[in-house]
Amino acid sequence: MNEPLVEFRSVSIERTGQNVLEHVSLEIFRNEIVTVIGLNGAGKTTLLKAMLGIYKPTRGKIILRTKKIGYVPQKLQFDRTIPFSVLELLRMYSGKGADVVFQKSQEIQAEKLLEKKVGELSGGELQRVLLVNALLADPELLLLDEATSGIDVRGEQQFYTLIQQLHQTYRMAIVMVSHDIHTVFAQASRVFCLNRTLCCHGAPQDVSQNPEFVKLFGSYLAPYKHDSHD
Numbered sequence: 001m002n003e004p005l006v007e008f009r010s011v012s013i014e015r016t017g018q019n020v021l022e023h024v025s026l027e028i029f030r031n032e033i034v035t036v037i038g039l040n041g042a043g044k045t046t047l048l049k050a051m052l053g054i055y056k057p058t059r060g061k062i063i064l065r066t067k068k069i070g071y072v073p074q075k076l077q078f079d080r081t082i083p084f085s086v087l088e089l090l091r092m093y094s095g096k097g098a099d100v101v102f103q104k105s106q107e108i109q110a111e112k113l114l115e116k117k118v119g120e121l122s123g124g125e126l127q128r129v130l131l132v133n134a135l136l137a138d139p140e141l142l143l144l145d146e147a148t149s150g151i152d153v154r155g156e157q158q159f160y161t162l163i164q165q166l167h168q169t170y171r172m173a174i175v176m177v178s179h180d181i182h183t184v185f186a187q188a189s190r191v192f193c194l195n196r197t198l199c200c201h202g203a204p205q206d207v208s209q210n211p212e213f214v215k216l217f218g219s220y221l222a223p224y225k226h227d228s229h230d
Helices: 044-051 086-094 098-107 123-135 153-170 181-187 211-228
Strands: 006-015 018-028 033-037 059-064 069-072 141-145 173-177 190-195 197-202
Touching: 006 044, 018 044, 018 059, 033 044, 033 181, 044 059, 044 141, 044 173, 069 123, 086 098, 086 123, 098 123, 123 153, 153 173, 153 181, 190 211, 197 211
Parallel strands: 018 197, 033 173, 033 190, 069 141, 141 173
Antiparallel strands: 006 018, 006 059, 190 197
């Protein structure tokens, strides 16, 4: 039986007196790429942080069948004057040896960043380092929260190509949160459309024609259809 890696059973999460997720039920299986889309305030980041155990359900139940989770946040605030190199920081954070850090960095063409000071990294370089850090957990589930935020178009395309390569190599489940509907629809095997509750979900071509999706993202629908016929 193909059990889900992640199950949300009618999950609601309340923060500061407001429901940020309401009665969300979903399943994520091993070896699939899932995209979570929604407007600002829809609860996308909350959904990921619930998978990480940072936010607990007010109602409902979350079942995780793995503890090996990698996470790449939307942005990372840190003191850019810290004197550590990327290699030193990754070793301290992960507890892994230099050889393991180097091998994981090689896999995503980030090994040349290891000797750089953390404060010298560009936005795209920092995202690669965060991805290396996530891979050091040997994840069965990789969570990407707007991981291309602050990266230019060329860097964004390279990042998504890299994610596809990692998926093929590790056969992990990947959950991507993004505003870039055109790109993520092309990447995902399934799409979850979130607006505090789960509006619709399914294969990209099915979600793109769902009335709930059209209501939220109607202006994006025509370009997506055109791209899918190329």
